[in-house]
Amino acid sequence: MKVTRRKFLAQASLLSAGTLLPKFALGQAQKIRVGLMLPYTGTFAQLGTAITNGFKLAVNERGGKLGGRELEYFTVDDESEPSKAPENTNKLVQRDKVDVLVGTVHSGVVMGMIKIAKETNTLMIVPNAGLDAATGALCATNIFRTSFSNWQPSYPMGKIMADRGIRNVISLAWKYGAGEEAVAGFTEGFIKAGGKSVRGLWIPFPNTEFQALLTEIAALKPDAVFVFFAGGGAAKFIKDYAAAGLRKTIPLYSSGFLTDGILDAVGNDAEGLETTLHYADGLNSKKDKEFRAAYAKAHKSEPDVYAVQGYDAGLLLATGLDAVKGDLTKRKEIIAAMEKAKIDSPRGAWTMSKAHNPIQDIYLRKVVGKENRLVSIAHKALADPARGCKL
């Protein structure tokens, strides 16, 4: 088609007339603006990508529409950099005028996001960051989480270890929010179930020079060790722990982040490690099998727990928008529907707690080959205590 000057002017005036129309006149024809604020570079890039893939899979399974309306994505790379969080969130909220915020992985960054989301009353879904306060002291009606609180996956491990007759434990974790909260959750469960003492060792985040601490563990000879590490640091820790000969004498336990996504990197050193998490290999439910097949087909890679959390964020938003047929002005109804949602997740069905965090099964898993194979349900329908939340 040849564009003449006259035609161009006619179209341009039509276009500008469109933008001048009052908002209600356009109504349902407008796309729902979804802001994805996730790490696409740096240490957590892989997680950001998996969450995005999972979210889009949930939407695409509904023909690319939620509540009958198409979605338009706005993406910001948060770089897992807390100091840039308010600015990055504002880009989505103020500049792109998004209707929904989805993010993020890093707990420090999520604090900045929550602050802006509360100030501007923007609907927000957290697809990973485990910061206890996000659905605790900082909880709000417009903030939901589809992943976990740091307390949640660690707490059941305390009872499992105490039940096995373990009494004195050394905990070892990175000295930062997620590490401290994970150890606190474990300690609470362990002492409650009859454990005697937990002695805390710490290492600055993201330092991975473990040798001194391994020597200290060997000297103190606890009944067992509980750790919190993830990603590259986790892979190195597993190798170092095995190389120091400690696997043979002092059992190692952890929340599942230790062994997720790194089994290829550690070779045989992780074999037999037991961890607790809200997802596992070999769940063998119909939903999980379908999800894994669909994800592998769409993204040419195997899904992990982060992809599941992203997928569930999509399901949760769908539930909210379906209830109002995509009418975003009915905010109260959307939130009510999301609060009552029963999410048919690959990890197993879960519901929302009062504080907007999943009430979910936590699984005990064991490393077999390159899988975190399901052993049993460590805690059925576990809810975060949501300390400090007044919802």
Add this chain to the structure above:
Amino acid sequence: MFYLIQLLNAVQYGLLLFLLSSGLTLIFGIMGVINLAHGSFYMVGAYLTYWLSKMTGSLWFAIPIGTAIAFAIGLLLETTIIRRLYRRDHLYQVLLTFGLILVFEELRSIFFGDEVHGVAVPEVLNFSIPLTETLSYPVYRLFITAVCLAIAALLYFVIHKTRAGMMIRAGNSNPEMASALGVNIPLLFAAVFAVGIALAAFAGAIAAPVTSVAPGMGNQVLIVCLVVVVIGGIGSINGAMIASLLIGLADTLGKILAPEYSGVAVYLLMAAILLWRPQGLGNKS
């Protein structure tokens, strides 16, 4: 007994730090270039070793070839980019080498992806020596320590006993005068830069089996390398050696004696030494 093992841990960590930071201090001291991308070459060395050892199945092949490739990259960078910085302000160097960090991270993401990788310890060294009933020491770590000592001795010998070393020292104290006396300064600088880069890559290569080959690994070591250079005195290899060992000791003791505050032990050490000797341990005032 456990204190002796902790001492061994400290020395072992310190020597690896020395290997990593010796190149940085050489480049900084002799050429006056602050190379923030130094840590990136630690990463480059580790990733090349991961890739080459996967392709060929041999770590003994991967380490020297990976180091050689890094040396070539170093030469290329010096002649195309770094050379333009010598007469410029430090701020330009910081900007450019920071840019290089981003470039190398992005290239890593494109070529190798964002997953965590591991390199297997070679069979011959894949065993541990039992030290107590609970603890054994992996032989590969002892091997790294021995290699670091050998490199340190070699560096000392080259710098203090050979003609090339004489030229390096001359170039360090007065480049114009050395140039007037017939030392080929551009060639010398290119060689020093490439060797410095190769040392960092070699550290990454040899440490690959005991660390995880992961995104951002270079940035984690950069800060502590800069601390070594500052404590040791800019350009001083001897100073870097003492500084590395001191940091190894401070880090190890910090972790066992004050685990809650172990993150600050190294920086307290730096502050104390700078108050006492602002020019660093290895340099005369």
